Amino acid sequence: MEIYTSKQIMQAFRPELAAALIREGLIAYSAGQVQLPPAQHIKFDAIEADCVIKSGYMEGDKVFTVKVSSGFYQNPQQGLASNHGMLIVFSAHTGVPLALLLDKGWLTAQRTAVAGRLVAEVMAPEQVEAIGIVGTGLQAHLQLEALGEVLDCRQVWVWGRHEASLQAFCQHFAEQGFEVRPTMDAQQLAAACRYIVTCTPSAHPLLKAEWIAPGTHITAVGADRKGKQELSSALVALADVLVADCVAQSLEFGEFSHAFEAGLIRQEHIAELGNVLAGKLPGRLQSHDITIADLTGLAIQDVQIAKSILLAQQ
Template identity: 55%
Template structure:
């Protein structure tokens, strides 16, 4: 078994290939051509942390992947990153481990950011006047990096609770070429931006329905485990199109789950991203609609991103 570290993985990563593989994976998932066992989740409430184990096999693939991802959200105060993890790629023919990708959570972050990019390409309004970023962590940064490929907008409003982290995010965004406004008032952000990405581990709603303008697209990626929530259920119910990465998974947790439990939306309103990519469902039809992509992270993303990463790494050997 080969072992690769984060630096090797980043150096060989082919972003455009990964986007194509992820799109193929979402379509395969929605067509029931992927084995995705139940997610294993751990909660470490006393340490403000969580861990999930996800695995997937895409029909016909020579490999399958098991991924471990952790999030310990007090780590920055200890000089440590919030997220960590690794991926194990195994042969679907012999079962032998082929590679350990010691990516330190980078691949999980990237596949999530690329899913956000795909959702924005399909659902964002034609004219993005400002991008709103809820959060200041690694995922909030990666999402903004990837949005540059799908919109010419270079105005960003960023929300966070910590002033120093807001300042650091603003410096990062300016380095990417954005004009930046920072705020600790989420209503201010919603009033300025019509493409909003929510990327925090919040367990209480940050964004409320009455703040959001008609025509806004929201990509919510933070509620990736039970108990997490960034949107109030009334905002989910207000959306004209609700796109999910997995109906089954988003019905258990994520933003949609809260709205379902509240009786504000019904399961038949949910459209899988794979169905949208395959042309079997409609997305945004006009710029007055509010659209929502609830992305909880499906293991097929890990299998696809690990597969294309291993292909690139093997080519470099």
């Protein structure tokens, strides 16, 4: 069994390869060719911590993967990272463990950004004069980097709550050739941008229906559990096209769940990303459509990004 450190994983990461494999995985998932057992959750209530265990296998593949993802939110107080999770890749022919990827959650962050990029490939308006990034954390950085691979636009607005993190974000991307304007007013961002990605842990809507112009696309990646919400239910109800990486999850705890529970949308309104990537369903019908993609995360993405690291090393 090979052991990969965080550093080795970052060096081996190839965005194009990861995107191709995750695309394949999402298509297989929507075609019913993936085994994803329900996630296991362990909670450590005394110290504000949890652990999630996910596993996945694409039928006929050479490998399967188990991911242990932990969040110990008091760790930074003692100088430790919150997430010390890992991915373990096993042979699907013999069960032998092939690789242990000690990524500390980095691959989970990357596979979410890669899904954001795949959405852009099938849902972006033809003309994007400015990209809006709602949030300034790691996922906000990764989403813009991933979009940079597939969208030509280099004009960006970024929204955040803190001056310092907004400045840091602007400076980081200025060095990569982006022209980034900071704002603490999400309406200003919405007015300027036709491609918006929300990537915050917000529990209350940050974007309202009346702010969004026709022809805008929004990708929401923050709502990964119950109690989180980045888009108002009215905005979700207003959209012409709704796409989710996993329809069942988006209705259970994702961005679409709030509008669904309020009776504003029906399950049939939501297309699954794998079917859009496969060309079976459209990601955008007309240029003035408002389109929304909700990414709650699937273990098949973990399987595929782990494979991309192993392949890149060979």
